[in-house]
Amino acid sequence: MDSPDCSRYRVMSLMPAEPARITPIQPVNPVQPPPQPPSESQNNNTSDNSPITDRDYLDRVVGQNTRKYTMAKAEFSVPCMPSMLNEALRLLQEYCQLLGKPGTPEEQEKLRAFLSQKLQEGFNASPHSRLVLMCVPAKPQIGLLGGVSIQTKVVSESLSDKYTTWPKTRPDPLFGSEPDVKVMNVAASLGEPSQIRVLDVGAGPGRNSLPLARRGHPVHALELTPVFAEKLVQAAKPENLPVEVAVGNVLDPLVRMRPYYYQYVISTEVISHFRNTQELRLFFGKMCDALVTGGKLLVSLFLTEGGYQPTDLVRELGEVSFSSIFTPGELRQSIEGLPLNMVSVEATLEYEKQHHQGESWPPTPWYEGWCSGRNVFPIQKKPPMQLYWVLMERS
Numbered sequence: 001m002d003s004p005d006c007s008r009y010r011v012m013s014l015m016p017a018e019p020a021r022i023t024p025i026q027p028v029n030p031v032q033p034p035p036q037p038p039s040e041s042q043n044n045n046t047s048d049n050s051p052i053t054d055r056d057y058l059d060r061v062v063g064q065n066t067r068k069y070t071m072a073k074a075e076f077s078v079p080c081m082p083s084m085l086n087e088a089l090r091l092l093q094e095y096c097q098l099l100g101k102p103g104t105p106e107e108q109e110k111l112r113a114f115l116s117q118k119l120q121e122g123f124n125a126s127p128h129s130r131l132v133l134m135c136v137p138a139k140p141q142i143g144l145l146g147g148v149s150i151q152t153k154v155v156s157e158s159l160s161d162k163y164t165t166w167p168k169t170r171p172d173p174l175f176g177s178e179p180d181v182k183v184m185n186v187a188a189s190l191g192e193p194s195q196i197r198v199l200d201v202g203a204g205p206g207r208n209s210l211p212l213a214r215r216g217h218p219v220h221a222l223e224l225t226p227v228f229a230e231k232l233v234q235a236a237k238p239e240n241l242p243v244e245v246a247v248g249n250v251l252d253p254l255v256r257m258r259p260y261y262y263q264y265v266i267s268t269e270v271i272s273h274f275r276n277t278q279e280l281r282l283f284f285g286k287m288c289d290a291l292v293t294g295g296k297l298l299v300s301l302f303l304t305e306g307g308y309q310p311t312d313l314v315r316e317l318g319e320v321s322f323s324s325i326f327t328p329g330e331l332r333q334s335i336e337g338l339p340l341n342m343v344s345v346e347a348t349l350e351y352e353k354q355h356h357q358g359e360s361w362p363p364t365p366w367y368e369g370w371c372s373g374r375n376v377f378p379i380q381k382k383p384p385m386q387l388y389w390v391l392m393e394r395s
């Protein structure tokens with residue numbers, strides 16, 4: 001990188017978080033008309049002024065009147081996945097049904113169009129956005145009789161925001177206490193460490209950067225989330241390790257890597273956050289610039305298996321659950337025409353489990369399930385996707 005000094009890089013979030021705005025939409029339950037009075041013939045009193053004494057009728061009137069004194073509120077929060085539209089609608093419709101009226105077809109159509117727009121807006125901003133649906137009485141003074149008003153807000157959270165909460169809510173080590181075996185094995189095959197300059201993209205708190213630096217590699221680390229970058233800086237200091245850290249988003253055009261400089265580039269558990277094949281291609285293009293001829297690029301990413309073609313729903317949930325999915329064809333297309341040759345593609349979990357030495361397995365409680373695609377497909381049988389080590393060489 002041009003400058004590994006944290007302070008020179010602007011802190012970039014993948015997407016700026018928008019302040020949440022509440023949008024009310026019209027009541028979906030119109031006020032209910034009172035029950036019809038019984039016909040004259042059923043009424044034994046003829047005078048208009050005489051009281052109605054029909055007990056059934058009066059019970060129905062009073063029964064409905066009790067709804068005036070009943071209040072209901074509900075809040076649903078769904079991930080902003082456009083493919084969640086029917087599910088979000090179903091929740092609202094079932095709730096309105098529970099309260100007595102599902103709303104007219106026109107109201108439901110309006111609601112569908114409105115939710116569709118909000119889900120798409122939120123998803124475009126970040127896969128970690130949520131659509132909050134607040135159902136409140138439309139006219140509180142008449143309780144359930146006044147219908148339901150639905151208010152919505154999109155709460156956007158960038159990836160960096162999301163990771164920033166991790167140290168507060170999860171125990172250390174967040175991504176494991178040991179480096180990836182594959183990362184270290186490739187490093188060991190490349191020659192005298194001091195001659196092999198390493199770039200670690202999305203280094204996190206330094207699970208791989210620190211051990212590589214201890215081996216004697218000069219390491220540059222690029223990291224999106226400032227708290228992780230700071231942890232890495234603080235961990236490297238006492239040992240005086242040759243690690244230089246920069247904060248930035250590798251996909252930001254303003255974040256430039258030092259051209260034709262690195263013998264070894266790694267990016268582990270990072271592509272699982274990319275949003276599409278354009279980002280994948282942009283990443284590979286930038287890595288080609290940063291690598292010297294013959295330099296190695298090691299990444300981990302989720303690939304589909306058995307010819308499986310994920311639907312939009314599956315891809316969207318992949319993004320939400322830190323498991324962005326690419327097909328082998330998409331991976332090939334994303335390096336087409338670039339000076340990169342595929343060296344090997346190996347299932348990450350199998351490789352790490354087989355070659356791992358020492359006590360600390362699994363690296364984290366979530367590691368095995370996540371690697372095997374079960375964040376997306378929580379099934380016993382083998383999901384049609386898993387994490388792979390992909391090793392490439394710059395020609």
Ligand SMILES: C[S@@+](CC[C@H](N)C(=O)[O-])C[C@H]1O[C@@H](n2cnc3c(N)ncnc32)[C@H](O)[C@@H]1O
Nearest residue numbers: 175202203204207223224225249250268269270
């Ligand atoms: C699951 S962690 C893995 C950290 C480390 N590579 C490891 O394997 O232990 C993913 C890291 O990638 C970083 N990251 C995600 N997208 C990034 C991007 N576009 N540019 C730079 N860093 C990114 C995140 O902030 C996070 O620290």
